[in-house]
Amino acid sequence: MLINRIAPPSCSSFLQADLDEAAKALSTITRTIANLDPATREHCQRLAIQGKAFGEFLSLSELDIHTLMWGGYLHDIGKVGIPIDVLLKPGLLTDAEWEVIKQHVLIGEHICYSLFAMERVIPLIRHHHEHWDGSGYPDRLAGEQIPFLARIIQILDVYDALTHERSYKPTYTHARALEIMAEETAKGWYQKELVQQFFAFISRERGDWGLESLFLDEPLANGCLVSE
Numbered sequence: 001m002l003i004n005r006i007a008p009p010s011c012s013s014f015l016q017a018d019l020d021e022a023a024k025a026l027s028t029i030t031r032t033i034a035n036l037d038p039a040t041r042e043h044c045q046r047l048a049i050q051g052k053a054f055g056e057f058l059s060l061s062e063l064d065i066h067t068l069m070w071g072g073y074l075h076d077i078g079k080v081g082i083p084i085d086v087l088l089k090p091g092l093l094t095d096a097e098w099e100v101i102k103q104h105v106l107i108g109e110h111i112c113y114s115l116f117a118m119e120r121v122i123p124l125i126r127h128h129h130e131h132w133d134g135s136g137y138p139d140r141l142a143g144e145q146i147p148f149l150a151r152i153i154q155i156l157d158v159y160d161a162l163t164h165e166r167s168y169k170p171t172y173t174h175a176r177a178l179e180i181m182a183e184e185t186a187k188g189w190y191q192k193e194l195v196q197q198f199f200a201f202i203s204r205e206r207g208d209w210g211l212e213s214l215f216l217d218e219p220l221a222n223g224c225l226v227s228e
């Protein structure tokens, strides 16, 4: 212990200092969001937990699971830069207001850009609203151009948003949420194999196997890992 105190700063101590700085900055920002919008805070906390659970279900590496947890927690951090009257507007948003909301992915990337410790999380923040068919934002990436972990956060994000109340939509039941996700997958928005894995995961989490098969046109491959 004494040796540690008098030794010159090592590489790992610089890394630890970076992490400490990143944690301080991010916790200040996430607290700000929590004060502005408790629903977003709870959504991000749930996504961090589900990111860990779904990452384990997919047998991802420890590093990827760690990145998913941070991605779940921080994916919407850019909402801190969205005007409060748009962020918390009750009812439907206009097209112009949706364009303002879409900026949150770029604002979030900008916030985390200088935080070395968040390097692997930034693609999840920027790309969690891309669509498999290239119709998403901000870069209209398609297919495997979309970072794999960003695709995972998106699926978790969509399910959580559907099953919880938002100012612009009602709360859907689990069954209706799966139905909507299956419809949107058929439109080409999400990677079908990943959605199938998610349906298997969420059924296991809820302990109600069977319902998910109503929305799939082929049986789930048990234990099959999404390739990447």
Ligand SMILES: [Fe+2]
Pocket: 075, 076, 104, 128, 129
């Ligand atoms: Fe988002």
